[in-house]
Amino acid sequence: MKARPVVWLTWGALAFFMVNLVGIVGAVVTNSFAESWFGTWLPNGYTGKWYGEAWRDYRLLDVLTVTFQVAIAVVVISVLIGVPTAYALARRNFPGKKLLNVLFLLPILMPPMTYGIPLATVLYKFQLAGSMFGVIAANLVPAVPFVVLTMTPFIEQIDTKIESAARMCGANTFAIFTRVLAPLLVPGILAASILVLVRTVGMFELTFLTAGPTSQTLVVSLYEAMSSAGIRPQQMVDSMAVIYTGSMLVLLVIALRFVNPTQLVTRLKDTA
Amino acid sequence: MTATLEQPKASVRHRLAEKGVDRVLWLLVPGAVFVILLFVYPFLYGLQLSFQPKGGGNPFQNYITFFSDEYLAETVWITLRLGLPAALFNVLASIPIAFRMRGRFRGKRALTTLLVIPITLGTVLTAEGLLAFFGPTGWFNRIWLALGADEPAKLTHNYWGVLFSLIITGFPFAFLLTLSYLSGIDPTLEQAAATLGASRRQRFRTITMPLLAPGLAVTFCLSFVLAFSVFPSAVMVGNPAGETHVMSIAAYETALRDNDFAMGSAIAMLMALVMLIVIGVVLIWRTTLYRGATGGKG
Numbered sequence: 200m201k202a203r204p205v206v207w208l209t210w211g212a213l214a215f216f217m218v219n220l221v222g223i224v225g226a227v228v229t230n231s232f233a234e235s236w237f238g239t240w241l242p243n244g245y246t247g248k249w250y251g252e253a254w255r256d257y258r259l260l261d262v263l264t265v266t267f268q269v270a271i272a273v274v275v276i277s278v279l280i281g282v283p284t285a286y287a288l289a290r291r292n293f294p295g296k297k298l299l300n301v302l303f304l305l306p307i308l309m310p311p312m313t314y315g316i317p318l319a320t321v322l323y324k325f326q327l328a329g330s331m332f333g334v335i336a337a338n339l340v341p342a343v344p345f346v347v348l349t350m351t352p353f354i355e356q357i358d359t360k361i362e363s364a365a366r367m368c369g370a371n372t373f374a375i376f377t378r379v380l381a382p383l384l385v386p387g388i389l390a391a392s393i394l395v396l397v398r399t400v401g402m403f404e405l406t407f408l409t410a411g412p413t414s415q416t417l418v419v420s421l422y423e424a425m426s427s428a429g430i431r432p433q434q435m436v437d438s439m440a441v442i443y444t445g446s447m448l449v450l451l452v453i454a455l456r457f458v459n460p461t462q463l464v465t466r467l468k469d470t471a
Numbered sequence: 472m473t474a475t476l477e478q479p480k481a482s483v484r485h486r487l488a489e490k491g492v493d494r495v496l497w498l499l500v501p502g503a504v505f506v507i508l509l510f511v512y513p514f515l516y517g518l519q520l521s522f523q524p525k526g527g528g529n530p531f532q533n534y535i536t537f538f539s540d541e542y543l544a545e546t547v548w549i550t551l552r553l554g555l556p557a558a559l560f561n562v563l564a565s566i567p568i569a570f571r572m573r574g575r576f577r578g579k580r581a582l583t584t585l586l587v588i589p590i591t592l593g594t595v596l597t598a599e600g601l602l603a604f605f606g607p608t609g610w611f612n613r614i615w616l617a618l619g620a621d622e623p624a625k626l627t628h629n630y631w632g633v634l635f636s637l638i639i640t641g642f643p644f645a646f647l648l649t650l651s652y653l654s655g656i657d658p659t660l661e662q663a664a665a666t667l668g669a670s671r672r673q674r675f676r677t678i679t680m681p682l683l684a685p686g687l688a689v690t691f692c693l694s695f696v697l698a699f700s701v702f703p704s705a706v707m708v709g710n711p712a713g714e715t716h717v718m719s720i721a722a723y724e725t726a727l728r729d730n731d732f733a734m735g736s737a738i739a740m741l742m743a744l745v746m747l748i749v750i751g752v753v754l755i756w757r758t759t760l761y762r763g764a765t766g767g768k769g
Contacts, residue, residue, distance in 0.1 A: 299503065319726070425598070
């Protein structure tokens with residue numbers, strides 16, 4: 200096949216984008232290892248000490264623990280609420296189903312800031328903001344609809360005859376759920392959980408609006424570190440950012456093993 | 472359906488079951504309670520709060536203040552001027568790249584992963600990177616000056632920095648969506664057209680594009696939502712008091728810094744309104760498009 204100008208242009212633009220991206224990431228990684236770096240091509244010397252100082256000064260162990268606790272709580276609760284909802288929405292046609300579908304789509308379509316500010320106001324009114332509870336509750340708002348959205352097509356593709364057969368053999372509803380549906384749904388639940396985990400760890404706005412000093416996740420304390428820099432050297436913020444990106448990268452690689460990104464989005468099409 | 476298998480004990484229950492109302496719907500209760508308590512209630516609370524201005528008086532005072540204060544009213548245009556080009560660029564740029572990614576070839580998986588990696592960067596690393604790389608003494612400007620420019624290009628702490636940040640974080644999403652819509656189109660349709668003598672351009676214009684357009688509309692909407700809610704990058708790489716004073720910054724500052732929750736809610740409601748208008752226009756346009764089967768797995 201003869202290479203056409205369009206093809207060359209596409210690859211060229213992509214290469215340009217990639218070079219800039221590598222430069223952007225490279226600049227941060229280089230700086231996080233730099234002794235000092237002012238107005239030269241490369242730093243004067245290299246050191247790993249900033250990672251240790253960032254770890255101590257920003258109390259990253261505590262922050263990571265909070266991040267982990269929040270993320271796990273959000274995943275577990277959103278699956279527990281979302282999967283039964285997705286089941287009912289996938290299997291039944293009832294009056295008012297359209298309305299409920301819209302209600303479960305809106306939190307994903309709305310920018311977090313638009314419902315985050317009223318939500319933070321309500322949480323402050325009931326004195327729940329600033330605690331772990333508030334952060335978890337706020338992060339659940341987009342997480343539960345996300346689980347519903349990803350699980351509904353998963354459940355739709357399971358043949359209803361399997362359930363009917365189980366019922367004929369004398370299984371009650373609880374047994375159908377635990378012995379028949381749950382094993383079939385494990386891949387879907389796993390995929391949804393990992394995506395919710397990635398989204399929660401990366402969710403800035405909602406956590407930022409509701410977190411107090413002891414309930415900050417990694418993204419938020421990273422943002423606070425950057426906006427209150429000045430006393431501490433830039434390299435510490437950069438090494439913290441590298442730690443964040445590293446953990447997100449691990450999560451994403453795990454996620455990509457379980458989820459085929461192109462399939463995932465094709466499913467979105469049916470509901471959107 | 473399981474509903475027909477249950478022995479109807481009362482005729483009312485039987486008739487309800489025929490409409491799809493039976494005990495399975497109890498499963499909806501936790502989800503419905505959750506969405507009402509944590510999404511609908513706060514939203515309506517914010518809506519009514521926005522009509523109770525801090526100083527009392529005219530219920531529409533917050534909205535009047537917003538539109539009469541030029542500094543606040545301007546945020547709408549600033550946000551749209553960032554969000555629309557960013558979303559448009561991300562969607563348009565992902566079309567040719569997704570086209571190249573169709574079919575099987577060596578290194579496809581690696582390239583896809585490479586394109587998706589920016590998702591992991593997060594806004595802070597992107598911001599730090601943009602400041603360092605595009606800054607006056609950064610690598611980009613060193614090369615730029617070495618190429619013969621008179622003065623360093625000003626690309627940070629202004630509109631461009633935020634736009635770049637939105638492209639870096641938004642492009643992977645747009646690309647993944649476009650790729651999945653594109654791989655949902657059956658390639659045999661194009662092959663059939665080629666057999667009938669359609670040129671590459673004709674095939675693209677009359678076969679692929681009409682099938683892809685509805686998907687692109689959805690991709691645009693989701694990219695726009697992402698770009699529209701820009702907050703951290705507008706503060707860090709932008710000029711949050713001037714050129715990139717976007718709606719989310721205004722909403723955050725009035726609500727949580729100045730403690731005027733009523734005014735903050737009013738801005739948040741206006742944000743939702745502007746976003747719904749844009750998405751509504753795009754989705755109405757989408758209904759005029761062909762929406763039949765695309766022949767593929769999608």
